[in-house]
Amino acid sequence: MQGVSHSYFGRKVLDGIGFSIGEGEVVSLVGPSGSGKSTIAHIAAGLITPRSGRITRGYRHHAMVFQEPRLMPWATVAGNIAFPLKMAHVPRETRVSRVLAAALAAGLMPEDLDKYPVELSGGMRQRSAIARALVTEPDFLYFDEPFTALDVALKRRMQDLVIAAAAAARFSALFITHDLMEAIRISHRILVLDPMGQGITGERIIAGDPATRSEPSVFAQREAFLGEDPLFAHIHDLDERLRP
Amino acid sequence: MIRAVTDRLSRLGRFLWSAWAGLAGLCLLAALWQLGHEAYGSFILPAPLETLQAASALIREGEAQALLWLTSLRAALGFALAAVIGTVAGVIAGYSPAILRLSRPVLTVVIGVPPIAWIVLAIIWFGASMMTVALTIVISGTPVVFMGAVEGVTTRDRGLDAMAEVFGAGPIRRFTHIASRQIAAHLLPALVLALGSAFKVAVMAELLSNAGGVGGALARARSMLDISGAMAWVLLAVAVLIVAEYAVLRPIQAELERWREAARPWGVKH
Ligand SMILES: Nc1ncnc2c1ncn2[C@@H]1O[C@H](COP(=O)(O)OP(=O)(O)OP(=O)(O)O)[C@@H](O)[C@H]1O
Ligand SMILES: [Mg+2]
Numbered sequence: 001m002q003g004v005s006h007s008y009f010g011r012k013v014l015d016g017i018g019f020s021i022g023e024g025e026v027v028s029l030v031g032p033s034g035s036g037k038s039t040i041a042h043i044a045a046g047l048i049t050p051r052s053g054r055i056t057r058g059y060r061h062h063a064m065v066f067q068e069p070r071l072m073p074w075a076t077v078a079g080n081i082a083f084p085l086k087m088a089h090v091p092r093e094t095r096v097s098r099v100l101a102a103a104l105a106a107g108l109m110p111e112d113l114d115k116y117p118v119e120l121s122g123g124m125r126q127r128s129a130i131a132r133a134l135v136t137e138p139d140f141l142y143f144d145e146p147f148t149a150l151d152v153a154l155k156r157r158m159q160d161l162v163i164a165a166a167a168a169a170r171f172s173a174l175f176i177t178h179d180l181m182e183a184i185r186i187s188h189r190i191l192v193l194d195p196m197g198q199g200i201t202g203e204r205i206i207a208g209d210p211a212t213r214s215e216p217s218v219f220a221q222r223e224a225f226l227g228e229d230p231l232f233a234h235i236h237d238l239d240e241r242l243r244p
Numbered sequence: 245m246i247r248a249v250t251d252r253l254s255r256l257g258r259f260l261w262s263a264w265a266g267l268a269g270l271c272l273l274a275a276l277w278q279l280g281h282e283a284y285g286s287f288i289l290p291a292p293l294e295t296l297q298a299a300s301a302l303i304r305e306g307e308a309q310a311l312l313w314l315t316s317l318r319a320a321l322g323f324a325l326a327a328v329i330g331t332v333a334g335v336i337a338g339y340s341p342a343i344l345r346l347s348r349p350v351l352t353v354v355i356g357v358p359p360i361a362w363i364v365l366a367i368i369w370f371g372a373s374m375m376t377v378a379l380t381i382v383i384s385g386t387p388v389v390f391m392g393a394v395e396g397v398t399t400r401d402r403g404l405d406a407m408a409e410v411f412g413a414g415p416i417r418r419f420t421h422i423a424s425r426q427i428a429a430h431l432l433p434a435l436v437l438a439l440g441s442a443f444k445v446a447v448m449a450e451l452l453s454n455a456g457g458v459g460g461a462l463a464r465a466r467s468m469l470d471i472s473g474a475m476a477w478v479l480l481a482v483a484v485l486i487v488a489e490y491a492v493l494r495p496i497q498a499e500l501e502r503w504r505e506a507a508r509p510w511g512v513k514h
Contacts, residue, residue, distance in 0.1 A: 045410055
């Protein structure tokens with residue numbers, strides 16, 4: 001992605017955004033609320049056409065986990081997970097086994113598959129959304145703050161789920177979050193977005209592999225970033241209501 | 245597969261069970277009617293039982309069946325036209341804000357003109373024919389269906405559209421897989437309303453244009469001051485409408501709303 005800018009109704013929210021993600025690499029994008037993170041993910045995935053800039057996608061196909069689960073209320077969990085397979089014209093016979101495999105990988109029970117989203121808890125809905133993203137075995141995944149609405153314990157379990165899936169399936173990912181701790185746990189590299197969307201202010205490479213990272217090291221890294229690194233100085237102090 | 249069948253059977257069972265409540269309501273109505281009859285006498289208000297007997301006599305004569313069939317056919321034709329035109333136009337307008345803005349005043353005018361005026365115009369244009377009845381129904385029913393379709397399109401969850409797009413659905417598949425389900429949820433109640441008005445308008449148009457059918461029979465009963473006959477015809481027309489609604493539209497609606505059923509505390513079936 002190079003020199004991307006975007007405006008909503010004449011109000012410039014992004015300018016001069018550029019970064020790249022390598023094969024098998026999980027990159028986090030952090031920035032305060034309202035800085036334009038979701039917009040970047042939607043532009044990268046081709047949902048929004050940017051005002052200017054160039055996007056080169058090296059992967060074969062992608063999937064996305066959104067900020068909200070975005071499940072179809074009228075379809076069962078199985079129907080929701082099967083949706084990308086249907087769109088990819090995967091024959092009906094092979095769908096069932098792939099849906100089951102993806103659901104198990106995302107920590108759902110087989111008996112949950114016949115339920116409708118209204119019957120599920122928030123965590124199970126987000127698990128269904130993750131299963132739906134994994135079911136086509138994409139080589140690139142977008143995560144747009146998928147766990148913001150979940151409680152701390154559940155969030156940790158979901159993060160472990162993503163780390164395990166990334167290690168097993170070797171996909172690349174852009175993981176958007178405003179939680180620095182989450183970014184450090186999950187990714188190989190962290191990009192920091194300018195609070196006003198005026199470019200990427202910097203990046204930090206996190207040592208080691210997410211799958212083998214220990215809890216104390218993650219915590220120490222966070223303390224180090226927040227305490228000493230000027231790059232992360234403004235991460236928590238923007239009020240999104242004050243944006244022009 | 246077996247579960248799908250038992251699911252629907254249990255839904256039918258629940259529906260039949262709830263029909264008792266409806267029946268109780270009808271009995272209450274019949275009791276009030278009976279009271280009215282005893283207060284005013286047979287000439288003003290014939291007894292419910294008397295009316296039922298008159299209605300069943302009409303059915304047995306055979307001629308009534310043909311008349312009911314004719315009226316139903318006209319109502320169905322008008323309703324089908326209104327449903328198709330209203331849905332297609334409503335979906336187009338829902339997706340195109342410019343067309344929607346243009347169509348709003350047109351709709352206001354069409355709704356503002358009383359149906360009776362349309363009947364008069366239609367009689368002048370087409371005489372006493374199938375067309376007159378159908379046209380009046382189309383004009384009275386289309387705006388309702390149109391608004392339902394517009395509502396369905398404009399209130400749809402755009403997040404689901406974006407989701408489908410991420411997974412490779414083009415505009416057409418986004419419509420058939422994502423939008424159509426949300427449109428149907430708004431469209432079906434509108435169709436139920438339109439079907440009801442189709443029968444009412446059909447009888448009214450027949451009566452005024454002397455086009456036969458149930459309306460024609462009502463006109464004859466009136467001229468002969470045959471109150472129980474008139475009541476019997478009304479009863480038959482209502483019965484046909486109820487059958488049409490509960491045999492065709494309600495099952496479709498129930499099928500599409502299965503997931504809402506699942507959200508109800510007593511609807512858990514697993
Ligand atoms: N569809 C839209 N129309 C108009 N403005 C929008 C739209 N979507 C986002 N914006 C504006 O663009 C800016 C960036 O929004 P975006 O959703 O990308 O932020 P974010 O970083 O994802 O925030 P959060 O962390 O709260 O999700 C915000 O100021 C928002 O008001
Ligand atoms: Mg966002």
